[in-house]
Amino acid sequence: MGADDRTKANSHAPLTVLIDHFASTDHPIVFQAAFEGEPDLTAAGEYHIDEIEHGRETLWDEAAVALEELLRGPKNSESSSPRSESLSESQSERIAEIRNEDWGHTFTTNLRAVTVPTSPSRSDTSEIDHYLRNLSTVFDPLAGDYYKLEGETLHGKGALERSKRKRSRRCFNRVLEGEVVSGGKLSRSEPDLHLDPAELCNLVIVPSTEHLTDEAVKETHANPESRTALPGLDAAQRRQYTTGMVLGQDANSAVEGPLRLPPGRQTRHWLLCGATGSGKSQVTNRILRSLAETTPGPNVLFEPKGDNMCLNYLMAHYQKFGDLDDVYYFREPGTLPAISFFDIRPALEAGHDRETAVKEKADHFHALMRMILGAEKHEQAFVANEILTFLIYALFDPKHGDDVFGLDDFVDAATRMHRHQELPGISDINADIHDSLASQFAKDEHQFDTTMGAVLNRLNRLKEDRHLHWMLRYKPGRKSNGDDLYGFHQQETHFDFSEFLDEDVTILFDLGDLTLDAQRGFTTVLLSNLWHAIQRRRRTNPENVVNVILEEAAPFVATELVADQLLPQGRSSGLSLGFIMQYPEQVKSWDDGNGAYEELLTEVHTKLIGDISMTDRFAKTFTHDELSVEDVRNRNNRMAAGEWFTKLVSPGFGEDRPAPLTLHSMPIVSGHPESDEPLTAAEQQQFDEELLPEVIERTEDEYGLYVPTHEDAMEWSNWSDTDQWADAPPVPDGDEREETDEREVVDPEVETEDADAQQPFDEFGPDDGDDDRPDERDDSDLTAQADLSDSSEAETTDNDPADVASGAVFFDPPTDEEECPVPDRELHRRRLSRDDAIFLKRVLDAMNRDLPGYTLLEGMDELQEDLDEVDVEVLIEQELLERGKVDRRPYYTVLPAGREVLGETLTAEEGIGDLGEKTPHKVGVELLVRWLEILEEVDRVVRYYQQSSETVFDVAAFGADDDLVWVGEVEMSSNNAEAVVSDYEKMAAVDADVVWAFPSRDDAREIANVLADAERLPGSVSGRAARSFAQIQERVESFEAAGMTTVQTFRKMEKKVTGDSS
Known part of the structure; x- marks a missing residue:
């Protein structure tokens, strides 16, 4: 121009x-x-x-x-x-x-x-x-x-x-x-x-x-405006976040180093949300190690996923500090913490009055039951819950009770109340509790039995997992008369969080190998102990913080224990709670009306959020100046992996909170196997052979609770068949049976706790929850209960369960069309009911794949839901039936004597079953069939395929050209090495891939090592290669063995065929 x-x-x-x-x-x-x-x-x-x-x-x-x-x-x-x-x-x-x-x-x-x-x-x-x-x-x-x-x-x-x-x-x-x-x-x-x-x-x-x-x-490929970087913190603000817990890297800051959360602000709690695969575990590992570096006090991690996160952290800790001397590693169920749940001694030591301490313990018990049963089902049985509460009060009675008791004591008290209408000793100060419990005895007998059945069913849910049962029965400092196994572990061993509150230690609870119920039960028990510990804490150093990190935290945030106690009140005692979940609305699904979701949003001040869908309510907590709810949602929806939309707690009291900013994940912490700086070969060897075994042994010796194996029980216990029958319920009126020497009822006064512990109370029927209806308290209803057939008019009888109304019962009530398969004379001789025989027949039909509308993947408890008089324990005692489990679902096998009573046989033919096969094995075959059916190269699958007169494969899969492409073997726990080798050679002889299916990871490892000892596999499966099932599977597949292409577990196959990625 x-x-x-x-x-x-x-x-x-x-x-x-x-x-x-x-x-x-x-x-x-x-x-x-x-x-x-x-x-x-x-x-x-x-x-x-x-x-x-x-x-x-x-x-x-x-x-x-x-x-x-x-x-x-x-x-x-x-x-x-x-x-x-x-x-x-x-x-x-x-x-x-x-x-x-x-x-x-x-x-x-x-x-x-x-x-x-x-x-x-x-x-x-x-x-x-x-x-x-x-x-x-x-x-x-x-x-x-x-x-x-x-x-x-x-x-x-x-x-x-x-x-x-x-x-x-x-x-x-x-x-x-x-x-x-x-x-x-x-x-x-x-x-x-x-x-x-x-x-x-x-x-x-x-x-x-x-x-x-x-x-x-x-x-x-332009980034939308919502992907542009937020301005971040100014230099003055940024310098206030340079010490403490590492959150991430602020790319827009001129201040060097990662952005950190100072110890003084950690007690305002923090939340990390992100979808699966967003990098939450890597952020958590970095957070945990940075706390060990910078913040005085204990750091506690509850890790339920079982993805080697705890082991990876241990390696990172070792790489940074050179040892694991300040780490305790509870790898459940191998190392249980020796904790006592029904124990008010810590609360009394904290200065609480006895009434408050007992009420809190009762509340924590119901929080535990909600975790196990689910809040809705737990709340249905109002009367049963009330009885459980009053029994807790009675067992903690200041005169006749104790400051600590175990689950078995609890079960014994409920059993005596049911069988003999006996109550624990209760002093005059608790006379109202005595009267409330005694009023149950005035009920109609059927109603009373059903209500007490609901009480005992709840307690027995806590006994289903052996490890949770043993932790709940533990009462350090007390002995149990007549319990041979109680002294098996060291009585002086005791885990209590109060011992660690001022210590610079890291405590890892690796819960991945537990069942879901046990995971939630363990965590609730430990959080209860933590609550009592921080209540009596006298904080001497304001920089000392008790950092507790909860993975998969949503169910626990919804409990009153966390939402009403730990979260709002723990801050004054220096407690910092870190919650990790996929999205915050998960809390709503567990919230039973205590406002836990709102408590989470208001009490948690630091939030790191990955690419998740935000509700307006949650997005509102991120709004700032010109950043609207819509802007927040748009920005968060476009977060890339490794980016975290972050809202920080204010740097100090009375200071403004910084505007939201975007943080980037730090590199994977050094020492982690996937990091740029993993352990060297020499360091890894030292970790595997010395440090890891040492930290596990030290944790067990100082704070572990030993759970005896079944072999220990046989060696140490003097149980007999008579003792085991001690927990059987009284025979209902109208079905009284002649007593014989075959079934001697032991005097309840001499029952041992172990008898209670070993005898399940399934005979009380499903916990229908209908004992909480208002008119159960009304004596006038006792007459209304007389005609039980008038179910349409009865409002409160427990034989009209809510589950039936909702269609949950699998079978319609038995009718004349479903005839009893056993003559009355034979039933009388064996002291069996018609329902016993019908249930036995249903199980056998299910085993023979001849029960309409039923598949083996559904469990078998539903087969007895409409049979009021069935007594599974009697069938088991008479060796007619055997109980088993697959992935927490109950199954039964009709034994030869049971088939003889029915006059029927177990079908052994192609497509149906094999000789001598038990139900859990059949379930494994069914899972293996479903797993093979979804493979691309498979056109059809045959169960129990008979290749020749002497060769039968559990499963065989054929391609589109009808060529054999897979054979499979379901291998249960076995001590018969020759049979295992025989199965291997049978499958190695065919030109097809070979899959072995096992009930558990341990079974897979054990069988692989049996084959290695027999020189069928070129190497064993042990050490690092056996830490997880994925590693076992990878190790086996690396062998490229003719008779074992890959391995699967029942649970892995079920998740695959059902699409469950949890």
């Missing part, structure tokens, strides 16, 4: 159009805006305005004025004054435009574009010429009334080809070097623009996506 035209019209963001052009071409192209600052041109701008006002703004005007002065003489000063009153409209606008420019800050700017033909053809070059001519029009909006922009195509200049190349090369070098070129004063055109900052920004700052076309956004 001209030398005097040092301004331009307002820009129309030419880069928007330029990017659209780029998106429409297939040629590589580069655009460059090279600029450099100019000296202050304010005086030049004022001179320019003066020239316009005096009519000298162009060379022609200058010549005209000079000629006029030559002919007429110089004008006097008065006549040479500005002639603003005679300025044209265009000249006035011109002056206004000049005055709008920032002449104090201007830049000399060159605009260049370089493109390269994709082929040397002439047509391709012509296409580029046309494209560049169109491209030059992009900057037309920069032109004004007194100047315009013209594009110059350099390769078209010069008469000779050599001249063209030389000029083009020179200009291309300017692009490479970013050189800025300016023109001469006398030239009519110049290669440079003179722009103020606002104008220059429109040429160097890419417009936001809302100003681009959809095609431009797509082709340029």
Whole structure:
């Protein structure tokens, strides 16, 4: 443009159009805006305005004025004054435009574009010429009334080809070097623009996506505005987050190092949410190790996923500190903490009165039951829950009770109340409790039996998992008369969080190998102990923080123990709770009306959120100034893996909370196997052979509870069949049976706790929860219960369960059509009921795949839901039936004696079953069939495929061409190594892949090592290769053995076929 035209019209963001052009071409192209600052041109701008006002703004005007002065003489000063009153409209606008420019800050700017033909053809070059001519029009909006922009195509200049190349090369070098070129004063055109900052920004700052076309956004892979980085913290704020727990890296901060949460702000609690695979575990490992480095006090992790997170942390800890001396590792169920749950001694030591301590313990017990049963089912049985509460009060009676008791004592008290209408000793101060319990004895006998059945069923749910049972029965400092096994472990061993509150230790609870119920039960028991510990804590160091991290935390946040006690009240005792879950709304599904979700949002002040769907309520906690709820949701929905939308706690009391910011995950913590700095081979060997065994042994010796095996029980116990029958319920009226020596009822007064512990109370029927109806308390209803057949009018009888009303019962009530398969005389001789025989027949039909509407993947308890008089324990005692489990579901096997009673056989033929096969094995076969059916190469699957008269495969799978592609073996726990080797050789002999299915990971490892000992596999499965099932599977597959291609567990197969990725 001209030398005097040092301004331009307002820009129309030419880069928007330029990017659209780029998106429409297939040629590589580069655009460059090279600029450099100019000296202050304010005086030049004022001179320019003066020239316009005096009519000298162009060379022609200058010549005209000079000629006029030559002919007429110089004008006097008065006549040479500005002639603003005679300025044209265009000249006035011109002056206004000049005055709008920032002449104090201007830049000399060159605009260049370089493109390269994709082929040397002439047509391709012509296409580029046309494209560049169109491209030059992009900057037309920069032109004004007194100047315009013209594009110059350099390769078209010069008469000779050599001249063209030389000029083009020179200009291309300017692009490479970013050189800025300016023109001469006398030239009519110049290669440079003179722009103020606002104008220059429109040429160097890419417009936001809302100003681009959809095609431009797509082709340029532009980030939407919601993906642009938030400004982050200013330097003063940022310096307040430089000590303590590592949260992540703030890419926009000039302050070096990761952003950290200071110890003094950790007690405001924190939340980490993200989808599966978002990197939560890596963030947690980094957090945990940084706490060990920077924050005094214990660090506790509850880890239920079983994905080696605890082991990976131990390696990272070792790499950083050189040892594991300050770590305790409870790898459940191998190492149980020796904790006593029904124990009010810690609360009494904290100064609480006895009544408050007992009430809290009762509340914590019901929190535990909600974890096991689910809140809805737990609350259904109001009367049963009330009885359990009053029994707890009675067992803690200040005169006749104790300060600690075990689950077996609890079961014994409930059993005596049921069988003999006996109550624990209760002092006068608790007379109201005695009266409430005694009032149950006035009920109709059937109603009383059903209510007490619900009580005992609840207690026996706590006994289903052997390890949870042993932890709940533990009562350190007390002995149990008549319990041979109680003294098996060291009585003085005791785990209590109060011992660690002022210690710099890390405590890991690895719960991945426990059942879901046991995981939740363990965690609730430990959190209860933690609550009593922090209540009696006297905090001497304000920097000392008890950091507790809960993975999969949603169910626990919803409990009153956490929502009403630990979360709002723990802060004053230096407790910091870190909750990790997929999304915060998970808490709502567990919230039983105590406002836990709102408590989570208000009490947790630091939040790190990955790419999850946010509700408006949760997004509102991130709003700040101009960041609306919609902005928050849009930004969070576009978080990439490893990015965390973060809201920080305020740096101090009375200070403003920082605006939300985006943090990036730190690199995987060193020492982790997947990090850039894993353990060296020598370090790994020392960890595996010395440090890990040592930390496990030390944890067991100091704080572990030993759970005896079944072999221990046989060796140490003097149990007999008679003892085991001690827990059987009384025979209901109308079904009294003749007593014989075969079934001797032992005096309840001499029952041992172990008899209680071993005898399940399934005979009381399903826990239907209907004993909580209002009229159960009404004595007038006792007469209404007389006619039990009038179920349509009965409001409260427990034989009209809610589960039946909702359609949960699998079978309709037995009718005359379902005939009893055993003659009455035989039933009487064996002291069996008709329901016993019908149940036995149903189980056998299910085993023979001959029970309509039933599959073996459903469990077998439902087969007895409509049979009120069935007594499974009697069938088991008479060796007619055997109980088993698959993945926590109960199953039964009809034994040979049971088949003889029924006069039927177990079907052994292709597609149905095998000789001598028990139900858990059949379930494994069914799972293996379903697993094979989803494989792409499999067209059909045959159960119990008979290849020859002597060769039968549990499962065989065929391809589309009917060729054998897989064979499979379901291998249960076995001490018969020869049978295992025989199965291996049978399958190794066929030209097909081979899958082995096992009930558990331990069985897979054991059988693989049996085959290794027999030299059928080239190596064993032990050490690091046996830590998880995935590692066992990887190890086996690496052998490429002819008779074992891969291995599966029942649970893994079920998750695969059901699509359950949890």
